[in-house]
Amino acid sequence: MQDVVDFIHTNRDRYITELKQYLAIPSISALPAHAADVKKCAEWTADEMRRVGLQNVKLVETPGNPIVYGEWLQAPGAPTILFYGHYDVQPVDPLELWESPPFEATIRDGEIYARGAADDKGQVFMHLKAIEAHLKKAGKLPVNIKVIVEGEEEVGSNNLDEFVRQNKPMLAADVVVISDSAMFDRGVPSICYSLRGLAYYQIDLRGTKSDLHSGVFGGAVANPAMVLAQILAQMKDRGGRIKIPGFYDDVRELSAEERAEWKKLPFNEKKYKKDLGAPKLAGEKEYSVLERVWARPTFEVNGLLSGFTGDGAKTVIPAVAMAKISMRLVPDQNPDKIGQLFDAYIRKVTPSTVELKVTRMHGGKPWITEYSNPYVQAAGRAIEQGFGRTPVFCREGGSIPVVSTFQEELGIPAVLFGVGLPDENAHAPNERLDLTNFHNGIVASAVLYQEIAATK
Amino acid sequence: MQDVVDFIHTNRDRYITELKQYLAIPSISALPAHAADVKKCAEWTADEMRRVGLQNVKLVETPGNPIVYGEWLQAPGAPTILFYGHYDVQPVDPLELWESPPFEATIRDGEIYARGAADDKGQVFMHLKAIEAHLKKAGKLPVNIKVIVEGEEEVGSNNLDEFVRQNKPMLAADVVVISDSAMFDRGVPSICYSLRGLAYYQIDLRGTKSDLHSGVFGGAVANPAMVLAQILAQMKDRGGRIKIPGFYDDVRELSAEERAEWKKLPFNEKKYKKDLGAPKLAGEKEYSVLERVWARPTFEVNGLLSGFTGDGAKTVIPAVAMAKISMRLVPDQNPDKIGQLFDAYIRKVTPSTVELKVTRMHGGKPWITEYSNPYVQAAGRAIEQGFGRTPVFCREGGSIPVVSTFQEELGIPAVLFGVGLPDENAHAPNERLDLTNFHNGIVASAVLYQEIAATK
Numbered sequence: 006m007q008d009v010v011d012f013i014h015t016n017r018d019r020y021i022t023e024l025k026q027y028l029a030i031p032s033i034s035a036l037p038a039h040a041a042d043v044k045k046c047a048e049w050t051a052d053e054m055r056r057v058g059l060q061n062v063k064l065v066e067t068p069g070n071p072i073v074y075g076e077w078l079q080a081p082g083a084p085t086i087l088f089y090g091h092y093d094v095q096p097v098d099p100l101e102l103w104e105s106p107p108f109e110a111t112i113r114d115g116e117i118y119a120r121g122a123a124d125d126k127g128q129v130f131m132h133l134k135a136i137e138a139h140l141k142k143a144g145k146l147p148v149n150i151k152v153i154v155e156g157e158e159e160v161g162s163n164n165l166d167e168f169v170r171q172n173k174p175m176l177a178a179d180v181v182v183i184s185d186s187a188m189f190d191r192g193v194p195s196i197c198y199s200l201r202g203l204a205y206y207q208i209d210l211r212g213t214k215s216d217l218h219s220g221v222f223g224g225a226v227a228n229p230a231m232v233l234a235q236i237l238a239q240m241k242d243r244g245g246r247i248k249i250p251g252f253y254d255d256v257r258e259l260s261a262e263e264r265a266e267w268k269k270l271p272f273n274e275k276k277y278k279k280d281l282g283a284p285k286l287a288g289e290k291e292y293s294v295l296e297r298v299w300a301r302p303t304f305e306v307n308g309l310l311s312g313f314t315g316d317g318a319k320t321v322i323p324a325v326a327m328a329k330i331s332m333r334l335v336p337d338q339n340p341d342k343i344g345q346l347f348d349a350y351i352r353k354v355t356p357s358t359v360e361l362k363v364t365r366m367h368g369g370k371p372w373i374t375e376y377s378n379p380y381v382q383a384a385g386r387a388i389e390q391g392f393g394r395t396p397v398f399c400r401e402g403g404s405i406p407v408v409s410t411f412q413e414e415l416g417i418p419a420v421l422f423g424v425g426l427p428d429e430n431a432h433a434p435n436e437r438l439d440l441t442n443f444h445n446g447i448v449a450s451a452v453l454y455q456e457i458a459a460t461k
Numbered sequence: 462m463q464d465v466v467d468f469i470h471t472n473r474d475r476y477i478t479e480l481k482q483y484l485a486i487p488s489i490s491a492l493p494a495h496a497a498d499v500k501k502c503a504e505w506t507a508d509e510m511r512r513v514g515l516q517n518v519k520l521v522e523t524p525g526n527p528i529v530y531g532e533w534l535q536a537p538g539a540p541t542i543l544f545y546g547h548y549d550v551q552p553v554d555p556l557e558l559w560e561s562p563p564f565e566a567t568i569r570d571g572e573i574y575a576r577g578a579a580d581d582k583g584q585v586f587m588h589l590k591a592i593e594a595h596l597k598k599a600g601k602l603p604v605n606i607k608v609i610v611e612g613e614e615e616v617g618s619n620n621l622d623e624f625v626r627q628n629k630p631m632l633a634a635d636v637v638v639i640s641d642s643a644m645f646d647r648g649v650p651s652i653c654y655s656l657r658g659l660a661y662y663q664i665d666l667r668g669t670k671s672d673l674h675s676g677v678f679g680g681a682v683a684n685p686a687m688v689l690a691q692i693l694a695q696m697k698d699r700g701g702r703i704k705i706p707g708f709y710d711d712v713r714e715l716s717a718e719e720r721a722e723w724k725k726l727p728f729n730e731k732k733y734k735k736d737l738g739a740p741k742l743a744g745e746k747e748y749s750v751l752e753r754v755w756a757r758p759t760f761e762v763n764g765l766l767s768g769f770t771g772d773g774a775k776t777v778i779p780a781v782a783m784a785k786i787s788m789r790l791v792p793d794q795n796p797d798k799i800g801q802l803f804d805a806y807i808r809k810v811t812p813s814t815v816e817l818k819v820t821r822m823h824g825g826k827p828w829i830t831e832y833s834n835p836y837v838q839a840a841g842r843a844i845e846q847g848f849g850r851t852p853v854f855c856r857e858g859g860s861i862p863v864v865s866t867f868q869e870e871l872g873i874p875a876v877l878f879g880v881g882l883p884d885e886n887a888h889a890p891n892e893r894l895d896l897t898n899f900h901n902g903i904v905a906s907a908v909l910y911q912e913i914a915a916t917k
């Protein structure tokens with residue numbers, strides 16, 4: 006193993022040179038003008054997989070962008086790791102805020118600045134380089150490995166679920182490893198073992214067939230914008246508790262151990278508030294900020310639209326009012342069941358003076374892997390060797406829908422092993438990746454394969 | 462007087478020919494592309510004033526469109542009427558919904574179809590023709606008359622207040638007559654003796670310095686869209702009563718006589734609801750529909766905007782949320798005092814988790830003239846002679862800001878004497894004016910001058 010690690014240290018500069026080539030391809034999946042770049046990036050990813058020594062590398066066509074697949078399955082009896090990442094990137098607007106061109110990777114103060122550096126090309130590359138180190142130095146990997154790198158993560162992974170469903174035998178594995186997230190903080194490597202789920206809805210109310218003059222008709226008809234406000238106000242009490250009956254029934258309470266662990270994390274509430282620019286934090290008083298965002302469900306209004314919203318004044322009673330709302334869900338809430346409870350409650354609180362339409366937009370189950378899981382523990386040891394520090398075990402408040410997909414379709418646990426930093430602007434100008442974390446991540450990935458092999 | 466009325470009957474066809482010329486000028490004040498047409502229409506109005514025999518006719522320049530002024534002051538000792546109308550019109554979009562071109566007046570089924578037919582050229586023309594009939598047949602008017610026709614009514618009458626303030630001696634009169642409204646219903650001529658006032662505000666809330674990912678931060682910060690809903694929900698109770706403390710203190714209660722009169726009006730609640738396309742009417746149960754829209758104050762949400770409002774789903778906690786709100790006011794509420802009560806209350810109910818900005822957009826006092834006023838009674842008799850039916854006395858729910866301007870600046874009562882119909886599409890495609898009402902209106906106007914002369 007020391008040979009492999011030495012090889013990684015020796016090749017440090019070459020990795021950066023190669024990564025810069027990968028980052029130079031503007032594979033923006035959201036913009037049709039970049040379709041050729043996206044295709045080129047898929048091919049580059051496949052070529053790189055071949056270069057590092059993966060076998061049976063292919064582009065799997067989908068109704069959208071191709072999924073790149075590669076494997077190395079020469080370790081009979083050893084566990085099989087499925088690695089997931091993505092080669093597409095976010096748009097770069099507003100371009101004028103970038104301090105260096107987004108597709109000309111530039112190093113400043115030990116960080117490499119480029120769109121995709123952290124999300125997710127840098128983290129995909131980290132694993133490819135770890136695989137390369139094993140195959141170049143030892144001629145083999147201690148585990149079997151299957152790699153899929155998709156091209157639609159930034160536009161909703163629309164074709165991934167179907168791909169996974171259609172290719173279960175090809176993707177069969179013991180554990181899925183995903184590096185598409187951030188560590189808890191600089192110098193605090195972490196393993197994420199739970200994500201929140203999501204239930205997203207659009208609510209449309211109609212009061213009358215057209216907008217009305219508020220002078221002529223005001224007082225005689227329901228105002229759907231006001232009714233919407235009244236409905237939304239009934240979704241939460243003053244303390245931030247969601248009032249949908251049964252909403253909390255399946256919420257897994259935090260263990261005393263988890264709460265104690267999280268209290269030890271280096272979290273500065275004052276700085277957090279200041280960074281957000283919030284006059285005051287809000288939420289359920291009985292839970293800490295980290296508990297609220299990691300382990301408590303939410304009800305959020307994501308958008309509101311009704312009536313006249315331009316400059317000036319227009320005296321209209323809107324005919325319609327719309328809200329986008331979403332609930333973040335925690336283990337063991339189920340988005341279908343929560344959807345039914347929400348639907349029943351909103352129908353109950355909506356007055357008969359308006360017509361209500363509820364549209365389900367999106368749903369995703371919450372995910373949790375016990376951190377006693379042997380693969381999670383193996384990842385912890387790998388990170389410790391790569392970063393020289395014991396990782397912290399934490400949850401994340403967001404949702405990574407593919408994690409649930411793998412869990413459900415393939416029935417395997419996931420290890421979320423991210424080396425980004427929370428302030429690396431994954432979806433904003435001046436995206437970057439810390440090169441020390443990148444390098445330590447390659448070592449940790451190489452060790453991870455060893456540690457996972459040792460679990461069997 | 463019979464001579465004058467006979468003259469009007471004899472000239473019926475000529476009036477329509479001339480009105481068509483007036484309606485052919487596309488004097489759309491909202492669209493800069495029509496600036497020359499607006500100017501042309503001002504000049505046409507002035508020329509027409511000269512043709513009917515008014516004196517000292519002039520265009521008074523303003524920072525916006527000119528105000529046309531004319532007078533006939535040869536009746537020493539008789540009352541002076543100030544007539545107000547406007548020569549500008551609404552835009553015509555969507556043009557494809559017009560059954561005949563908006564600026565080629567077309568007669569179908571006894572109605573003249575054109576933009577401006579009812580609002581307000583047809584009604585201005587009605588008075589000019591009544592003046593003409595007196596001057597042509599009798600060589601004089603029984604009253605003194607001053608006419609102002611402005612060109613910015615459809616864009617807020619921005620320069621009228623200043624014009625009135627600057628020209629008080631020129632505009633001095635005993636009563637202002639305004640024909641820019643509709644009668645209660647077809648075959649139900651009416652005198653309007655009260656209008657609601659207005660207090661219009663924009664509310665802006667800010668939660669954080671930028672939009673946040675609802676997964677990463679949901680649960681820890683206030684959501685300004687939700688806070689906005691909670692604030693708005695506290696403005697009204699379930700029964701439609703406004704909860705701002707002191708809001709109703711100055712509301713003049715309806716007299717038993719008024720309520721009794723209104724009950725007799727031919728109002729069909731079922732048809733009203735059906736025409737609006739509302740599943741159900743709403744509002745204060747202790748008041749009838751007409752009482753609610755004419756004599757009760759309101760609190761309406763005119764617009765809502767926050768976060769993501771496009772197609773699909775975006776999991777964002779909005780940084781900001783905005784509402785346009787307005788209150789219709791009734792005698793003797795004062796918009797300044799109501800504004801102070803509103804401001805104090807909204808500050809009280811807004812939590813410290815968000816920043817609140819309240820912007821006053823517009824305000825207008827409610828207006829009422831007792832219908833025992835001798836000029837109102839004179840108008841009633843004139844309408845009875847013009848239309849062959851006793852008019853009903855009613856209020857209107859909207860606001861006509863100039864009415865308060867005249868009342869305050871000149872200290873004179875107003876008579877609202879409209880011959881439009883509620884379904885004549887004043888601001889919509891296929892605007893029209895019933896020609897029988899137009900013709901009866903000319904007779905009524907001619908009689909009105911006589912009746913007002915008789916009050917002294």
